[in-house]
Amino acid sequence: MSTFLEQAFLERDAAAARVFYDEWAPTYEAEITALGYAAPARCAAALTEYVTDLDTPILDFGCGTGLAGQAFNEAGFTHIDGVDISPAMLEQSSKKGIYRSLQPIAAGAAPDGKYGIISAVGVISPGAAPGTTIDVLMHALPKGGKLVFSFNDHALADPLQTGRLNEWIDCSAAYVLFAEHGPHLPAQNMNSTVYVVEKY
Numbered sequence: 453m454s455t456f457l458e459q460a461f462l463e464r465d466a467a468a469a470r471v472f473y474d475e476w477a478p479t480y481e482a483e484i485t486a487l488g489y490a491a492p493a494r495c496a497a498a499l500t501e502y503v504t505d506l507d508t509p510i511l512d513f514g515c516g517t518g519l520a521g522q523a524f525n526e527a528g529f530t531h532i533d534g535v536d537i538s539p540a541m542l543e544q545s546s547k548k549g550i551y552r553s554l555q556p557i558a559a560g561a562a563p564d565g566k567y568g569i570i571s572a573v574g575v576i577s578p579g580a581a582p583g584t585t586i587d588v589l590m591h592a593l594p595k596g597g598k599l600v601f602s603f604n605d606h607a608l609a610d611p612l613q614t615g616r617l618n619e620w621i622d623c624s625a626a627y628v629l630f631a632e633h634g635p636h637l638p639a640q641n642m643n644s645t646v647y648v649v650e651k652y
């Protein structure tokens with residue numbers, strides 16, 4: 453395991469997360485793909501169960517090198533935009549040629565544009581984006597819009613992360629269409645729950 457993966461889930465603020473992911477960007481994809489990274493394909497498969505119009509624009513939030521965008525593209529989605537705090541990650545994802553646009557985003561900022569679907573695959577986690585990201589992304593969705601995302605085992609153990617989702621559900625501002633626990637990084641025995649949540 454690289455030093456990056458060993459340190460990935462340690463608490464850090466947004467400035468440190470940006471530096472961390474900038475440094476990991478050149479080797480991130482090869483490393484986690486070799487470990488069987490399963491969340492992108494699981495999120496794409498879950499999404500296709502609830503979205504029939506594959507032309508619905510997707511914002512791939514925290515797109516990284518583009519593994520989730522690639523999974524959505526392979527599932528047939530046609531309009532995928534990406535944002536990330538890490539310029540070096542965006543440089544990697546631009547090589548995939550599957551994004552309509554790729555933009556840097558400041559930590560905690562509301563995304564521009566209107567999207568019927570927002571994804572955050574492997575993004576909301578200790579060491580990356582905070583649980584309050586759920587609020588930012590849910591507010592950015594229109595009524596009926598869908599958020600597809602994963603909470604890895606570290607996020608699931610952190611009430612600051614799961615609590616933000618529960619708040620939306622408990623007050624009936626959103627509804628969980630799909631939640632399934634399964635493999636995240638199988639070679640590391642790490643799992644995640646994949647969610648599809650609809651905004652009321």
Ligand SMILES: C[S@@+](CC[C@H](N)C(=O)[O-])C[C@H]1O[C@@H](n2cnc3c(N)ncnc32)[C@H](O)[C@@H]1O
Pocket residue numbers: 466469470473474491492513514515516517518519520535536537538541557558559560572573574575580581582
């Ligand atoms: C583990 S990677 C996941 C990348 C991609 N979604 C995937 O599934 O491979 C986490 C990504 O989230 C980005 N990130 C971390 N904090 C963020 C924030 N506050 N806002 C937006 N992106 C963030 C990182 O730069 C990194 O690209």
